[in-house]
Amino acid sequence: MIRTATDTDWAQIWPFLQETVQAGETYAYPLDLTPEAGRRLWMQAPPGRTAVLVEDGEVLGSATMGPNRPGRGSHVGTASFLVAPAARGRGVGRALGEHVVQWHRDQGFRAIQFNAVVETNTAAVRLWRALGFRIVGTVPEAFDSAAHGLVGLHVMHLPLDAGD
Incomplete structure (x- = not known):
């Protein structure tokens, strides 16, 4: 089930947000991120939304x-x-991705733009391409990957208007 996140969900989100940030492969968030700072980054207020x-x-x-x-x-x-x-590997990312695309359509957005998809995050790049996103540019050496050093960040785009 995918639903809007509540304040009580934060206790379950924080550990895997922290682990993901510490792994150093996908998010350019501060390594010293505190639970409260993480909450401010992750838990969106309208017109945004956070889902679980x-x-x-x-x-x-x-x-x-x-x-x-x-x-x-x-x-x-x-x-x-x-x-x-x-x-991971159970279709959670795909289900969330499909949900996000539909939410943006339902809200009347004309497109979705991902500003910073790490080029070495091949699972994410493959998933976003499968959902119709295309890479419109790559900023070279914009991310300092813990495993790969300086790598590019893809900007990915999906049109949502009637002509998509």
Whole structure:
């Protein structure tokens, strides 16, 4: 089940957000991120939204979604995703990705733009391409991967308007 995250979900989201940040492969968040700072980054207020995928009361993944930019850029959405390490490879990311795309469509967004998909995160790149996103550019050496050193960040885009 995918639903809007509540404050009580944070206790389950924080451990895998922290683990993901510490792994140093996908998010350019501070390594000294505190639970409260993490909450401010992850738990979105309207017009954004944070969702969780829950199975048997356990949060297996989470996604944030909403406008990429305010004002005159607010017709383009963006999103971020986390999957609990124990739930990886079970379709959680795909289910959240499909949910986010539909949410943006339902909210009337014209497109979705991912600003920073680490090029060595091949599972994410493969998933976003399978959902129709394309790489519109790569910023060279913009991410310092713990395992690979300096690698590029892809900007990925999915049009949502009637002509998509």
